[in-house]
Amino acid sequence: MPPHTADAAVRTHRTADATLTVTLDGAPLTGAEVVVAQRDHAFLFGCTGFEFIPLANGEPSGGDGSPEEIPAEQAEHLAELWFELFNFATLPFYWGRFEPARGEPDTERLRKTARWFADRGCAVKGHPLAWHTVTAEWLLDLTNEEIAREQAARIRREVSGFAGLIDMWDVINEVVIMPIFDKYDNGITRLCREIGRIPMVRMVFDAAREANPGGTLLLNDFDMSAAYECLIEGLLEAGITIDALGLQSHMHQGYWGEEKTLEVIDRFARYGLPIHFTETTLLSGHLMPPEIVDLNDYQIPEWPSTPEGEARQADEIARHYKTLLSHPSVQAMTYWGMADGGWLGAPGGFVRTDGTPKPSYEALRSLVKGEWWLPPTTLATDEQGRVRFTGFLGEYEVTAAGRTARFRLDAPGEATLDAAL
Amino acid sequence: MPPHTADAAVRTHRTADATLTVTLDGAPLTGAEVVVAQRDHAFLFGCTGFEFIPLANGEPSGGDGSPEEIPAEQAEHLAELWFELFNFATLPFYWGRFEPARGEPDTERLRKTARWFADRGCAVKGHPLAWHTVTAEWLLDLTNEEIAREQAARIRREVSGFAGLIDMWDVINEVVIMPIFDKYDNGITRLCREIGRIPMVRMVFDAAREANPGGTLLLNDFDMSAAYECLIEGLLEAGITIDALGLQSHMHQGYWGEEKTLEVIDRFARYGLPIHFTETTLLSGHLMPPEIVDLNDYQIPEWPSTPEGEARQADEIARHYKTLLSHPSVQAMTYWGMADGGWLGAPGGFVRTDGTPKPSYEALRSLVKGEWWLPPTTLATDEQGRVRFTGFLGEYEVTAAGRTARFRLDAPGEATLDAAL
Numbered sequence: 001m002p003p004h005t006a007d008a009a010v011r012t013h014r015t016a017d018a019t020l021t022v023t024l025d026g027a028p029l030t031g032a033e034v035v036v037a038q039r040d041h042a043f044l045f046g047c048t049g050f051e052f053i054p055l056a057n058g059e060p061s062g063g064d065g066s067p068e069e070i071p072a073e074q075a076e077h078l079a080e081l082w083f084e085l086f087n088f089a090t091l092p093f094y095w096g097r098f099e100p101a102r103g104e105p106d107t108e109r110l111r112k113t114a115r116w117f118a119d120r121g122c123a124v125k126g127h128p129l130a131w132h133t134v135t136a137e138w139l140l141d142l143t144n145e146e147i148a149r150e151q152a153a154r155i156r157r158e159v160s161g162f163a164g165l166i167d168m169w170d171v172i173n174e175v176v177i178m179p180i181f182d183k184y185d186n187g188i189t190r191l192c193r194e195i196g197r198i199p200m201v202r203m204v205f206d207a208a209r210e211a212n213p214g215g216t217l218l219l220n221d222f223d224m225s226a227a228y229e230c231l232i233e234g235l236l237e238a239g240i241t242i243d244a245l246g247l248q249s250h251m252h253q254g255y256w257g258e259e260k261t262l263e264v265i266d267r268f269a270r271y272g273l274p275i276h277f278t279e280t281t282l283l284s285g286h287l288m289p290p291e292i293v294d295l296n297d298y299q300i301p302e303w304p305s306t307p308e309g310e311a312r313q314a315d316e317i318a319r320h321y322k323t324l325l326s327h328p329s330v331q332a333m334t335y336w337g338m339a340d341g342g343w344l345g346a347p348g349g350f351v352r353t354d355g356t357p358k359p360s361y362e363a364l365r366s367l368v369k370g371e372w373w374l375p376p377t378t379l380a381t382d383e384q385g386r387v388r389f390t391g392f393l394g395e396y397e398v399t400a401a402g403r404t405a406r407f408r409l410d411a412p413g414e415a416t417l418d419a420a421l
Numbered sequence: 422m423p424p425h426t427a428d429a430a431v432r433t434h435r436t437a438d439a440t441l442t443v444t445l446d447g448a449p450l451t452g453a454e455v456v457v458a459q460r461d462h463a464f465l466f467g468c469t470g471f472e473f474i475p476l477a478n479g480e481p482s483g484g485d486g487s488p489e490e491i492p493a494e495q496a497e498h499l500a501e502l503w504f505e506l507f508n509f510a511t512l513p514f515y516w517g518r519f520e521p522a523r524g525e526p527d528t529e530r531l532r533k534t535a536r537w538f539a540d541r542g543c544a545v546k547g548h549p550l551a552w553h554t555v556t557a558e559w560l561l562d563l564t565n566e567e568i569a570r571e572q573a574a575r576i577r578r579e580v581s582g583f584a585g586l587i588d589m590w591d592v593i594n595e596v597v598i599m600p601i602f603d604k605y606d607n608g609i610t611r612l613c614r615e616i617g618r619i620p621m622v623r624m625v626f627d628a629a630r631e632a633n634p635g636g637t638l639l640l641n642d643f644d645m646s647a648a649y650e651c652l653i654e655g656l657l658e659a660g661i662t663i664d665a666l667g668l669q670s671h672m673h674q675g676y677w678g679e680e681k682t683l684e685v686i687d688r689f690a691r692y693g694l695p696i697h698f699t700e701t702t703l704l705s706g707h708l709m710p711p712e713i714v715d716l717n718d719y720q721i722p723e724w725p726s727t728p729e730g731e732a733r734q735a736d737e738i739a740r741h742y743k744t745l746l747s748h749p750s751v752q753a754m755t756y757w758g759m760a761d762g763g764w765l766g767a768p769g770g771f772v773r774t775d776g777t778p779k780p781s782y783e784a785l786r787s788l789v790k791g792e793w794w795l796p797p798t799t800l801a802t803d804e805q806g807r808v809r810f811t812g813f814l815g816e817y818e819v820t821a822a823g824r825t826a827r828f829r830l831d832a833p834g835e836a837t838l839d840a841a842l
Contacts, residue, residue, distance in 0.1 A: 176647050176648075176651060177647060179650075180647060180650070180688060193691070196654050196657075196658075197650075197651060197654050198654055198655065198658045199658075223647070225646070225648055226597050226598060226601060226644070226648045227597075227646055227647045227648035227650075227651050228651075229600075229601070229618075229648075230597060230618060230648050230649075230651035230652040230655060231651040231654075231655070233617050233618050233619055233652075233655055234619065234651060234652070234654055234655020234656075234658055234659070235655075236617075237617075237619045237620075237655055237658070237659045238655070238658045238659065267601060270614070
């Protein structure tokens with residue numbers, strides 16, 4: 001899709017032409033100046049929030065959980081940058097880190113962190129509830145039957161315990177490879193190999209659904225091949241309700257480009273489910289060699305961000321976000337790591353290790369809070385108290401006469417709304 | 422698996438230690454010489470039989486169907502070589518060639534060919550009933566609903582029409598890629614994309630099962646990745662009965678080797694279904710370049726068989742058959758093309774274009790009719806009329822006093838049998 005076509009598609013699917021009738025004490029506010037301002041996006045612009053666990057918990061020296069956690073004093077500046085771009089945080093619930101010793105889950109630190117994000121207006125997602133990687137080592141001492149029981153119990157505990165604060169979960173991660181994962185022994189692969197992929201997904205989705213019937217439950221995978229399609233089709237035929245499909249897109253080996261990205265979205269959009277890009281990375285340094293199959297196999301002592309790499313990353317970031325928003329099925333995009341130096345040490349962040357933002361940061365900001373955003377805008381109401389404007393879907397405020405009312409643009413196209421001041 | 426381990430596994434899973442009591446007119450035939458001889462293998466040693474359609478139909482100048490068909494006069498010698506190795510033929514039912522004009526199926530030629538093989542003691546399989554490649558072009562003029570109706574009707578027609586002669590079918594081919602096949606438009610991809618893979622398989626299996634409830638119905642694919650696993654798991658969860666899993670192994674880009682072969686078999690054996698290697702090729706010339714993804718994309722004017730290639734092929738043929746028979750789940754192995762010059766023009770046959778057999782022919786013959794075969798063997802019965810011998814599973818005859826009785830070795834291990842002369 002050429003850029004102007006993408007821009008047009010973004011506007012078609014993401015903006016509403018609003019006619020807003022403003023009333024003051026019940027009567028149309030005619031011939032008056034009002035200020036309309038966007039407050040939030042309907043689209044979920046997400047990022048990992050792992051880094052902020054120590055900050056949210058007042059731990060100046062840093063945490064003891066995810067390696068991505070950074071000391072509170074270094075995190076404050078990063079947090080300012082974070083909230084300027086994002087309205088959606090992914091928090092880590094890797095079983096092996098969340099409950100390294102059986103019966104001692106890290107619930108309170110995660111609850112404080114989720115609350116910290118929620119207080120700042122962010123939706124929060126937990127990731128993941130079942131996965132063969134970074135899973136609890138103590139599962140290896142259990143029978144498969146016991147592992148299944150512990151896995152379901154763990155899901156019920158987290159999903160019900162965080163309900164209201166976290167109502168969205170990557171319930172299970174990377175099921176395509178789960179039963180044939182052969183890098184090391186682990187309890188989840190053992191179980192999935194015995195019972196099969198579909199019973200495994202059914203079990204974890206049933207547990208999560210039971211614990212939070214109103215929650216949004218995702219299936220997540222990195223495998224964009226027909227394998228994931230076949231898995232999804234099998235799950236849907238088996239009657240398992242999936243609320244959104246999670247697609248990973250760690251592009252350590254190079255930007256997919258618009259064509260491949262749309263081809264992937266089209267293939268997964270045909271199930272009629274919302275699509276979330278759950279894990280996205282684009283590098284501002286040299287690319288990972290193409291022969292690497294498992295990204296975790298490429299670990300180098302230093303992986304610098306370079307000026308050329310940063311220019312490329314900024315361009316690709318803008319193109320990638322535009323491509324995603326140009327397709328109506330995509331409802332969320334989570335970037336994997338705000339700052340460099342996190343996962344794999346790759347220069348994949350919007351912020352360098354010294355805390356300064358890269359060009360990619362400004363590229364995304366100029367979309368999310370620029371081209372795709374309605375800043376406070378003064379409009380004059382007509383003789384019926386109406387103003388007309390076009391805005392990106394999301395939360396808005398209208399202010400006049402010292403009063404403010406909120407409203408939402410929920411669906412693309414024409415929108416007729418009222419705001420009572 | 423080292424060669425001696427493979428040999429031991431082949432003997433474990435494929436031979437029986439028989440104790441045969443021979444009676445003559447109801448009384449034990451004691452202290453007598455009897456001749457025991459194997460007549461057939463239980464294992465299905467298969468090959469395509471496309472070449473012999475003109476011969477079976479008395480068409481000296483060759484047929485007008487599959488390009489693999491060869492004129493009758495050239496086929497007689499090839500047939501002699503064929504029946505020395507194989508007991509199982511795959512015949513072509515590609516819709517686009519079988520019924521190029523709607524309503525004019527090539528039924529009689531195929532029926533004569535199937536009969537020709539059956540008369541020579543061969544099991545016959547039809548391939549394939551549903552596939553997006555070489556499908557009927559006239560489907561493109563129909564709606565998806567009509568395509569579905571025609572596809573099911575076509576399956577019922579062939580499967581019931583050939584019942585008793587052909588009771589084994591590759592019902593559907595390459596479902597993993599079917600709905601996303603994008604090389605050219607075709608009716609089957611259109612339909613599969615609309616209704617999904619599992620409903621597509623259900624429809625074609627239901628039609629075939631209804632038409633021949635006792636038939637052996639296969640799912641067949643070239644995709645050995647987790648995609649095929651996911652598809653199979655979805656089908657089994659959906660309650661579709663698959664009688665055997667077909668695995669293709671066209672090795673135009675090089676022999677898989679024992680390790681990969683066993684890894685593939687193990688992954689698909691865990692569904693507890695018999696495994697058929699449905700389409701196998703090993704070359705005796707240069708290999709296809711590794712960057713080719715679709716084998717059909719590599720067509721060259723001449724692709725010679727070479728002495729070095731023939732030596733390599735002979736070695737690989739022996740290793741591959743041994744590997745397959747070393748795994749108890751494998752029940753059939755079909756080689757794709759007896760003679761060079763067929764599919765893709767590749768030197769993949771056991772026989773050169775000049776009709777002479779390659780070393781691979783002798784390599785396979787020395788297994789199928791040598792190491793794995795009991796030739797007529799004279800044994801002396803004991804005082805209870807018993808002889809003991811070890812033989813590969815299959816059909817046997819025992820002869821004494823001018824009379825012959827048949828018996829079967831059906832299962833590995835100890836076998837106690839009677840033969841009444």
